[in-house]
Amino acid sequence: MTGTTQDDYTDVYARRVRGMTTSEIRALFAVASRPEVVSLAGGSPYIAALPLDAVGEMLGRLGSDHGTVSLQYGIGQGTVDLRERICEVMALSGIHGASPDDVVVTVGGQQALDLLARLFLDPGDVVLAEGPSYVGALGVFQAAQAQVHHVPMDDEGLIPAALEEAIAAVTRSGRRAKFLYTIPTFQNPAGVTLSEERREQVLDICERAGLLVVEDDPYGMLSFEGDAPLPLRARRREGVFYVSTFSKTFAPGLRVGWILAPHAVREKLVMMSEANVLCPSAFAQAAVTQYLTTMPWREQVKSYREIYRERRDALLTAMRDLMPAGTTWTNPTGGLFVWVTLPEGLDSKAMMPRAIAARVAYVPGTGFYADGTGTGNMRLNFSFSSPERLREGVRRLSGVMEQELAMRAVFGAAAGHPHHRRRGNAAADAPGPDLA
């Protein structure tokens, strides 16, 4: 503690902190939020579509008329009112008969994942997750000192045979897989959805293996083509922990999510949440409760579906028109993201500085793997920008890719960037939460 080194506290940190470093990629993302950059990197909903005057009026009344409750401490589990509304919301998704007593309100879906990790994961435990998977979940598992084993997907989502193989491999290695973390519907970042048939297969496989399932469902309501398949939790009451959030259907700025968990687990989650944040914000909970009770929120979700479908179409059309040959991508039927596979030889991480210079941003695929793969992929978001901006973003991005490919054609593979594997700390390749 004498100020002679850059970090005087290195010998005091806990083991989980070792190797936790920020990366140059994060610095690039700071630039990506400038207005002249078309950002395809974020995961932000299009808040401008909300009836902001009415929302503001509602928020004002929560302070002036109900301030002695909404500005005060609340209970760790969250208010009964909100938990009852949450059960109604889940019923719309096909999860019937859930008890408000089994719901824990959290600080967004992120805290829900963190609480489940703290509840179940000891250092060295294994988590199975889709490859690629949500960068924020990978950060949670890394902080819990757990190992992530990725299970591959195809256009129908997680591949059941690959899941069985992964479970067997973990068992052979003498480690313990505690749960499968999955986003079955409109997956982040892949944009694919687990098919009806596979949902039953995946549940059967996990049940046979004694593997818990953490089902993350932030996007299920944002379907572009009819309703999404029933959540896993709607098919099995036991062994499935359901996580969702109001960040995509109402407002991420309030940070309100939830977990649905069996009673004995729920009690422990509440105690963990109290040790973490004491209680979720009473004001934010009251805001969501009022929004669900007094405002036409189902119509608002429908409106989001339409806006995002139009934007997905604009993005996919622009990609078909402009992307270099050899580029492929998924075809999302809901949610916020498209997953792109680059032509052979291109490296999404190495290309980032040139993309930013060309005023377009994306998230390199490496952020979505715990094992350093993903250099040949990128995630594009279509929820935040207008159709025109999306097309302009694809135009800029395609230009950068064409240039890279031309360099490669002239100078050979040496001009390209080898698909380097890097160990651990995938989160460092990811943007901050304003872009995640």
Add this chain to the structure above:
Amino acid sequence: MTGTTQDDYTDVYARRVRGMTTSEIRALFAVASRPEVVSLAGGSPYIAALPLDAVGEMLGRLGSDHGTVSLQYGIGQGTVDLRERICEVMALSGIHGASPDDVVVTVGGQQALDLLARLFLDPGDVVLAEGPSYVGALGVFQAAQAQVHHVPMDDEGLIPAALEEAIAAVTRSGRRAKFLYTIPTFQNPAGVTLSEERREQVLDICERAGLLVVEDDPYGMLSFEGDAPLPLRARRREGVFYVSTFSKTFAPGLRVGWILAPHAVREKLVMMSEANVLCPSAFAQAAVTQYLTTMPWREQVKSYREIYRERRDALLTAMRDLMPAGTTWTNPTGGLFVWVTLPEGLDSKAMMPRAIAARVAYVPGTGFYADGTGTGNMRLNFSFSSPERLREGVRRLSGVMEQELAMRAVFGAAAGHPHHRRRGNAAADAPGPDLA
């Protein structure tokens, strides 16, 4: 997972969860929030004293005029605007020259403590803390699987010689003490303040021992008699992590706190916070920023000081008038709490059901120790109830105590409750956050 036992997940939980149980005391606290019960148990500020109409109007404008920012994701560290205001607030407490870049906005002071615990504590590490100490901090250290060693206080706060002894004892035991957790000003629950002279002594001792200091300062602005002594962080820039919150000076329902930490540590805290909650609420941050910028918040703090001083006086007067002989208590010069030592033979935990039956609630002393001591103590709060209610609460409580003492006089010590020591899990004796 067959549903045959009460908790089917016991074999899957992480080690940190073992021994984490809810207690009968928590059930009692649920009753304590009924209106007919005079609760001296909580730690709630008197929100009704805020200008709620003006606050409501401000909150409404944040939604209607700034909703595309305030309802959207933000960055993990918190907004620059709020971090600049926080530096101004700290300057008022005597911490000058802090950089907004070294501030991390958190979900209340609780998340700040949790992030510091995750950053520094491995299982088995030792934390030194005042005895008694804040129940929420004990919960954090327990979740981190750390051992708490309590250091005794007297009317001038932490006893420096006892601190030196505790450090030596930990060293002898072959364990590693990572930091001293301390609330030097208007301590929760003891209500005492570390004297000027001792502040320097404590800092010197920690510096010599290479022990970091986590300074928790939620109450420093709530002084009844002149300004509080300078915070420890105002005396040493290195080795001191300063934590505070807007829960006591504005509104706990927004859940906004912060940590001031050296740059290298700050970077890691931000990554940990992103893995925990992605980002603090943009809306709550905007609300606090607006409150600090556009409303007379310093006058409001003065008004809180006056209200709480009057209530402290009412509580202490009632205690002098009504409490059984042999009862002693601290004399807080600020903050929210009085710490009571019961007459020999009374057990605050065993007495709780009778107190609730007599329509008065408090927190038994055992909640504030990690080692099961504290049965002869209780914490009383004076910030939330009116002077009349406080006196009525003391009247009811004194009645229960007199009755217990009379039973003891007739039937001998056997009628009393032996001062049983209980291992671990002190948090189970504490109320939920609405009362903590």
